[in-house]
Amino acid sequence: MSAVAEQTQVLADRINALEESSTLAMTKMARELAAQGHKVISLSVGEPDFKTPAFICEAAKKAIDDGFHGYSPVAGYPDLRKAIADKLKRDNNIDWKPENIVVSTGAKHSLANVIQVLVNPGDEVLIFAPYWVSYSEMVKLAEGKSVIVEGAFENGFKVTAAQLEAAITPRTKVVMYASPNNPTGAVYSEAELREIGAVLEKHEGIYVLADEIYEYINFTEEGHFSMGSIPALKDRVITVNGVAKGFAMTGWRIGFIGAAKWIADGVEKLQGQVTSGTNSIAQKAATAAFNGPLDATKEMTKAYARRRDLVVGLLKEIPGFKVNVPDGAFYAFPDVSYYFGKSDGTNVIKDSDDFANWLLNNSYVSTVAGSGFGAPNCIRISTAAADESLAEAVQRIKDAVATLK
Numbered sequence: 118m119s120a121v122a123e124q125t126q127v128l129a130d131r132i133n134a135l136e137e138s139s140t141l142a143m144t145k146m147a148r149e150l151a152a153q154g155h156k157v158i159s160l161s162v163g164e165p166d167f168k169t170p171a172f173i174c175e176a177a178k179k180a181i182d183d184g185f186h187g188y189s190p191v192a193g194y195p196d197l198r199k200a201i202a203d204k205l206k207r208d209n210n211i212d213w214k215p216e217n218i219v220v221s222t223g224a225k226h227s228l229a230n231v232i233q234v235l236v237n238p239g240d241e242v243l244i245f246a247p248y249w250v251s252y253s254e255m256v257k258l259a260e261g262k263s264v265i266v267e268g269a270f271e272n273g274f275k276v277t278a279a280q281l282e283a284a285i286t287p288r289t290k291v292v293m294y295a296s297p298n299n300p301t302g303a304v305y306s307e308a309e310l311r312e313i314g315a316v317l318e319k320h321e322g323i324y325v326l327a328d329e330i331y332e333y334i335n336f337t338e339e340g341h342f343s344m345g346s347i348p349a350l351k352d353r354v355i356t357v358n359g360v361a362k363g364f365a366m367t368g369w370r371i372g373f374i375g376a377a378k379w380i381a382d383g384v385e386k387l388q389g390q391v392t393s394g395t396n397s398i399a400q401k402a403a404t405a406a407f408n409g410p411l412d413a414t415k416e417m418t419k420a421y422a423r424r425r426d427l428v429v430g431l432l433k434e435i436p437g438f439k440v441n442v443p444d445g446a447f448y449a450f451p452d453v454s455y456y457f458g459k460s461d462g463t464n465v466i467k468d469s470d471d472f473a474n475w476l477l478n479n480s481y482v483s484t485v486a487g488s489g490f491g492a493p494n495c496i497r498i499s500t501a502a503a504d505e506s507l508a509e510a511v512q513r514i515k516d517a518v519a520t521l522k
């Protein structure tokens with residue numbers, strides 16, 4: 118046995134069983150190809166291509182000068198928790214006090230915390246698919262069982278209340294969804310979420326993990342609706358959000374939950390043993406973001422809407438691609454299964470993983486295979502890039518697939 122294989126055996130089973138994040142793995146490969154001198158267009162990571170608004174950066178600089186250099190309270194600074202409670206009231210019609218808020222190191226961390234805090238081995242977590250790649254792995258780490266409920270392409274990739282009802286069992290503990298969705302950009306309307314909420318009202322032991330990280334990147338007239346604003350469900354909905362997407366702050370690593378106090382206390386206890394309070398300077402920046410104007414956020418959303426139109430329009434011209442129109446977030450998620458089984462003469466494209474790898478190695482466009490998102494017929498293309506790069510990337514994809522027979 119090779120030394121590496123032997124070392125891998127020493128790793129804990131939970132790590133050997135864990136999949137690598139496909140979004141981050143593709144991004145790493147794209148970086149490596151770019152470092153070798155290839156002209157890579159990287160559309161694999163979901164990350165705003167804008168800079169953090171200046172007023173937020175100023176708040177961070179001031180925090181350094183003002184001496185916020187020590188440990189922060191585990192659940193976050195009181196003024197940040199207050200700013201988040203105010204934001205939830207203002208934007209989401211959710212009435213939580215600062216004591217219901219826990220600040221963490223990104224929304225990813227918040228989601229992982231809640232799953233650790235609520236899920237016992239064998240508990241079922243219903244995940245609306247297509248879903249963000251990390252959900253199922255977070256459930257695996259908690260020894261829970263992911264139960265995937267698939268939103269049909271024909272229904273804009275959205276799960277219906279009837280589908281949810283049919284999937285619930287006595288072991289269901291948590292229902293998890295994102296709206297706007299990563300990878301599909303689907304936005305659940307208020308009416309759809311109320312119907313889903315009506316099913317959940319009947320099942321008192323089920324908790325809802327509502328991932329609202331793309332809240333502000335919503336192109337619908339109706340806008341965003343939060344399940345946590347339904348009074349009968351308020352105590353059972355954990356609302357997760359952060360600064361990464363709406364304020365172009367992916368690297369700052371601030372996320373939060375708003376939840377019933379006993380859940381918030383559970384997360385604080387976990388954090389107290391694992392990470393402590395998150396970065397003090399980033400917390401001060403996030404406080405400015407939540408208390409400040411949304412002008413920059415709205416401008417960025419306008420750009421994402423324009424790019425959505427550009428990319429969807431161009432993708433629709435590619436023979437065989439089935440393309441939905443995302444209502445939010447910054448991804449296109451075409452069904453490319455028409456090309457499965459076809460070959461460029463050397464390589465046969467068997468599935469979405471082959472498709473994404475082939476595209477990266479032949480056209481130097483990095484995307485992510487749909488398989489990790491629970492949608493093996495699709496690939497995900499981030500539209501958070503300059504219009505010219507997007508247009509060139511789709512042209513490269515079009516030229517590449519034209520060689521497949």
Ligand code: PMP
Binds near residue numbers: 328
């Ligand atoms: N949820 C979804 C659906 C996401 O796409 C992401 C991607 N970053 C996150 C959560 C995590 O966000 P953060 O960067 O705040 O950890």
Ligand code: GLU
Binds near residue numbers: 141161249299
């Ligand atoms: N959420 C982004 C994505 O889906 C960031 C990468 C990650 O954390 O997975 O690409």
